Amino acid sequence: MQVNMSRHPHxxxxxxxxxxxxxxxxxxxxMANILAAAPACFHCxxxxxxxxxxxxxxxxxxxxxxxAGCEAVAGTIVAGGFEQYYATRSAAALQPQDLPPAAIYDDxxxxxxxxxxxxxxxxxxxxxxxxxxxxxxxxxxEQWLRRLPGLVRVDINYATHRAQVxxxxxxxxxxxxxEAIRAIGYDAWPFDPLRHASLxxxxxxxxxxxxxxxxxxxxxxxxxxxxxxxxxxxxxxPESAQLLRWASLALTLPVIVFSCGxxxxxxxxxxxxxxxxxxxPIALGIAAGFGASVWATVSGSGEVYFDxxxxxxxxxxxxxxxxxxxRSRAARGxxxxxxxxxxxxxxxxxxxxxxxxAHTLAAGDRVLVPAGERVPADGTxxxxxxxxxxxxxxxxxxxxxxxxxxxxxxxxxNVEQPLTMRVTQVGAETAAAAIARLVERAAAARPALVASAxxxxxxxxxxxxxxxxxxxxxxxxPWIAVAVLVVTCPCALALAAPIALTAxxxxxxxxxxxxxxxxxxxALARAGDIVLDKTGTLTTGRLALARTERFGSLGEQDCIAxxxxxxxxxxxxxxxxxxxxxxxxDVSALMNVPGHGVEACVAGRRVRIGxxxxxxxxAGSPAPGGGERTAAWLADASGWLARFALEDPLRAGAxxxxxxxxxxxxxxxxxxxxxxxxxxxxxxxLGIASFAGGATPQxxxxxxxxxxxxxxxxxxxxxxLNDAPVLARADVSIAMGNGSEIAQLHSDLVLLGERLGAVxxxxxxxxxxxxxxxxxxxxxxxxxxxxxxxxxxxxVGPWEAAxxxxxxxxxxxxxxxxxxxxxxxxxxWKAASTSSFLSRSRSYS
Amino acid sequence: xxxxxYLLVPLSVALVFLIGWVFWRALHxxxxxDLDRPGYSILEDDDxxxx
Numbered sequence: 001m002q003v004n005m006s007r008h009p010h011x012x013x014x015x016x017x018x019x020x021x022x023x024x025x026x027x028x029x030x031m032a033n034i035l036a037a038a039p040a041c042f043h044c045x046x047x048x049x050x051x052x053x054x055x056x057x058x059x060x061x062x063x064x065x066x067x068a069g070c071e072a073v074a075g076t077i078v079a080g081g082f083e084q085y086y087a088t089r090s091a092a093a094l095q096p097q098d099l100p101p102a103a104i105y106d107d108x109x110x111x112x113x114x115x116x117x118x119x120x121x122x123x124x125x126x127x128x129x130x131x132x133x134x135x136x137x138x139x140x141x142e143q144w145l146r147r148l149p150g151l152v153r154v155d156i157n158y159a160t161h162r163a164q165v166x167x168x169x170x171x172x173x174x175x176x177x178x179e180a181i182r183a184i185g186y187d188a189w190p191f192d193p194l195r196h197a198s199l200x201x202x203x204x205x206x207x208x209x210x211x212x213x214x215x216x217x218x219x220x221x222x223x224x225x226x227x228x229x230x231x232x233x234x235x236x237x238p239e240s241a242q243l244l245r246w247a248s249l250a251l252t253l254p255v256i257v258f259s260c261g262x263x264x265x266x267x268x269x270x271x272x273x274x275x276x277x278x279x280x281p282i283a284l285g286i287a288a289g290f291g292a293s294v295w296a297t298v299s300g301s302g303e304v305y306f307d308x309x310x311x312x313x314x315x316x317x318x319x320x321x322x323x324x325x326x327r328s329r330a331a332r333g334x335x336x337x338x339x340x341x342x343x344x345x346x347x348x349x350x351x352x353x354x355x356x357x358a359h360t361l362a363a364g365d366r367v368l369v370p371a372g373e374r375v376p377a378d379g380t381x382x383x384x385x386x387x388x389x390x391x392x393x394x395x396x397x398x399x400x401x402x403x404x405x406x407x408x409x410x411x412x413x414n415v416e417q418p419l420t421m422r423v424t425q426v427g428a429e430t431a432a433a434a435i436a437r438l439v440e441r442a443a444a445a446r447p448a449l450v451a452s453a454x455x456x457x458x459x460x461x462x463x464x465x466x467x468x469x470x471x472x473x474x475x476x477x478p479w480i481a482v483a484v485l486v487v488t489c490p491c492a493l494a495l496a497a498p499i500a501l502t503a504x505x506x507x508x509x510x511x512x513x514x515x516x517x518x519x520x521x522x523a524l525a526r527a528g529d530i531v532l533d534k535t536g537t538l539t540t541g542r543l544a545l546a547r548t549e550r551f552g553s554l555g556e557q558d559c560i561a562x563x564x565x566x567x568x569x570x571x572x573x574x575x576x577x578x579x580x581x582x583x584x585x586d587v588s589a590l591m592n593v594p595g596h597g598v599e600a601c602v603a604g605r606r607v608r609i610g611x612x613x614x615x616x617x618x619a620g621s622p623a624p625g626g627g628e629r630t631a632a633w634l635a636d637a638s639g640w641l642a643r644f645a646l647e648d649p650l651r652a653g654a655x656x657x658x659x660x661x662x663x664x665x666x667x668x669x670x671x672x673x674x675x676x677x678x679x680x681x682x683x684x685x686l687g688i689a690s691f692a693g694g695a696t697p698q699x700x701x702x703x704x705x706x707x708x709x710x711x712x713x714x715x716x717x718x719x720x721l722n723d724a725p726v727l728a729r730a731d732v733s734i735a736m737g738n739g740s741e742i743a744q745l746h747s748d749l750v751l752l753g754e755r756l757g758a759v760x761x762x763x764x765x766x767x768x769x770x771x772x773x774x775x776x777x778x779x780x781x782x783x784x785x786x787x788x789x790x791x792x793x794x795x796v797g798p799w800e801a802a803x804x805x806x807x808x809x810x811x812x813x814x815x816x817x818x819x820x821x822x823x824x825x826x827x828x829w830k831a832a833s834t835s836s837f838l839s840r841s842r843s844y845s
Numbered sequence: 846x847x848x849x850x851y852l853l854v855p856l857s858v859a860l861v862f863l864i865g866w867v868f869w870r871a872l873h874x875x876x877x878x879d880l881d882r883p884g885y886s887i888l889e890d891d892d893x894x895x896x
Contacts (some may be wrong), residue, residue, distance in 0.1 A: 049866075203874055212868050220861050240850055247854045251861060 036532035042065035073185040087141040114190040116428040124166045126191040159334045161531040211317045218310035224248045225307040246299045248306035255310045276461045285485030312802035343374035365423045369414045377410045378425035389413040438516040450497045457494040464488045471792045483791040487801035492812045496776035500816035504769040513762045522746030523732035524766040527715040534672035536719035539648040543577040546647040551640040559642040566609045653756040658686045660760040700726040
């Protein structure tokens with residue numbers, strides 16, 4: 001399958017003398033005649049210099065190719081059964097190139113940066129696809145990869161050209177996948193934030209340069225137009241007028257050829273695909289206006305409109321540039337997780353420190369994290385006491401206390417004191433990378449809302465071109481047609497939803513909610529009922545000591561210290577309820593009786609902790625009193641000592657969560673597997689009218705189904721791991737995420753912190769998003785409904801049309817950006833620099 | 846007076862291209878890549894860190 005291109009250099013490479021992309025305008029002029037006469041390569045469209053040398057049968061006919069590389073690529077595509085690509089593609093493919101070997105990406109060390117283990121033999125990586133020309137290219141790649149043995153899954157994002165692949169290590173290697181993509185003439189490499197950033201920078205520079213050329217050209221052309229404007233009495237000699245016209249032409253030419261390049265390229269692609277795209281009307285309008293003006297200049301008769309055209313282009317590009325900035329600003333919020341890992345780390349070997357690149361760290365390394373620095377990988381604290389700012393991940397702005405044994409999340413900021421940590425996860429396996437992957441997968445999908453807006457926009461373009469044609473035929477004035485083509489703004493319609501959704505997702509992430517299915521926002525906004533789970537959701541899921549009842553002479557603190565000593569080595573959830581603190585010393589003969597309790601000798605006397613029956617054997621009498629609460633008993637040979645009442649405490653904010661959900665107009669339900677009486681008590685104290693206890697997962701599912709049967713849209717908030725079936729049943733599911741488990745959660749939204757307040761925020765955010773999208777649609781439709789007839793009636797001049805159209809899409813973009821909140825693009829940077837500033841000033845003192 | 850136009854108009858065209866070239870240099874020198882950060886950089890203290 002692999003094609004070796006290096007043995008057969010491409011003819012155009014020889015012609016051009018360098019390995020340039022074979023765009024026709026790159027070729028020296030003396031070649032043009034030869035090339036014009038030669039047939040075009042069926043694959044890449046370049047001229048065939050040696051006819052009949054490389055041939056193959058495609059789509060039922062014998063086709064000519066320019067080189068062995070193209071022939072081999074076409075052969076591969078046909079042999080794979082993807083001939084359809086040639087029928088549906090809208091742009092010729094690029095030629096295969098010599099590429100660096102893909103095998104370097106198989107190195108486990110290199111893979112640590114971008115690939116993650118998803119099963120015993122499975123790995124996931126994000127790839128960037130290059131040399132993509134149109135949607136058919138993406139289709140071809142997707143279909144082609146799906147047939148590769150060992151490839152489990154492939155998702156291609158049509159907007160960012162990123163592909164997420166999952167493969168089985170026993171059957172294939174990453175290099176085989178990359179080579180397969182190269183074999184059909186594209187290129188792919190693992191996604192690398194740095195490389196992506198440089199790509200984005202290049203795009204922005206190009207756009208700004210185009211804008212500048214158009215703006216400066218428009219300004220100067222306007223100067224040349226002024227004498228003609230004020231020439232009322234024919235005082236301007238014809239020769240001078242003609243000179244000014246030629247000067248205008250000279251400055252408009254770069255504006256048309258260079259600045260309008262993207263419009264014409266897009267229109268040409270659409271033309272080849274025999275359809276009308278969003279840019280077609282604009283390209284048509286500009287070309288018609290420029291053509292008429294050039295004709296007037298050359299023939300020396302009629303009117304010129306160079307000033308109008310260049311001003312129009314400037315305004316259009318200005319709107320485009322603003323849109324580009326807005327889109328990258330919205331997307332940047334999503335990318336920031338993968339970018340915030342520091343580049344360097346201080347690795348400790350013995351007592352010596354060594355500054356190493358963060359990506360060379362491995363699990364088990366000991367690393368020193370100075371105060372004010374970012375944690376270079378996931379790990380646990382070995383030594384030191386400090387707090388970490390995890391707002392990046394959880395949206396929680398209060399730093400979290402960290403001591404020996406606490407978990408550190410890569411990318412969070414160590415605020416107070418230096419910490420020594422042991423690395424547990426690096427690179428793509430860290431929690432931050434896992435979330436980034438989930439969110440990215442959501443962004444790859446196109447929700448129904450976006451797809452339907454696209455369809456309407458497409459229909460509108462046909463209406464526009466038709467109307468322009470009719471207006472021209474009806475009035476005979478080409479400028480009315482130009483105004484019609486330019487004034488309507490299908491882009492506003494096409495932009496209405498996607499930017500709003502992206503901005504909303506970025507904002508949610510900032511608040512500590514990862515959106516993992518893009519359609520979920522719509523469902524959340526429409527939700528009428530929310531079902532809450534109890535354990536692990538409204539409560540912390542960790543037992544805590546509620547009350548101590550004493551029976552003997554031993555004081556309360558002594559009882560707890562005794563219990564702590566007995567439970568010190570136990571992993572049972574009850575053991576953790578006693579927390580940390582003073583511990584009775586001198587423990588011996590510790591014996592763990594699973595299911596019953598623990599017995600040990602403390603300071604010479606036998607003590608038992610555990611179930612009542614287990615302790616009664618030692619105490620010699622039945623347990624005094626009793627109760628339904630979860631409890632642990634403590635007894636020694638002389639009798640009963642204490643009864644520890646344990647409970648699963650409510651999370652902070654559980655009550656206000658229920659209140660704000662009620663306030664948002666939702667019906668709140670509580671469904672739990674706990675004892676009905678416990679559930680009822682909790683529901684009453686929180687003010688929840690609808691509850692069910694003792695529910696099995698099937699019962700929970702049935703509960704949700706019954707609500708759905710009543711025509712309600714149901715949201716479910718639960719613990720992602722245990723409630724997976726019922727989460728899948730609900731229309732929109734929200735899971736409580738917890739560090740390393742995040743990647744395994746199957747829910748639409750994941751709460752990254754433990755802050756329940758994020759749920760009403762997400763709900764409000766979803767409703768706001770839907771409202772903004774509605775406003776955008778309404779505005780775009782209303783604008784077009786007014787502008788189209790007005791322009792067709794001849795009331796709108798070409799550059800007024802450009803102002804209207806630019807303003808229209810600009811309003812849509814600005815409105816969508818409101819969702820990104822007050823936090824501007826640099827807010828994360830500001831937050832980071834402020835916290836490092838704070839910590840630095842603290843370490844000075 | 847009018848013949849001066851034949852000098853000035855081409856001169857203005859040449860000037861436009863010159864200014865365009867200067868902007869191109871500035872753009873590709875990275876001057877427009879990040880318009881936010883330089884504003885904050887005065888607030889950052891770049892003193893060496895205390896030991």
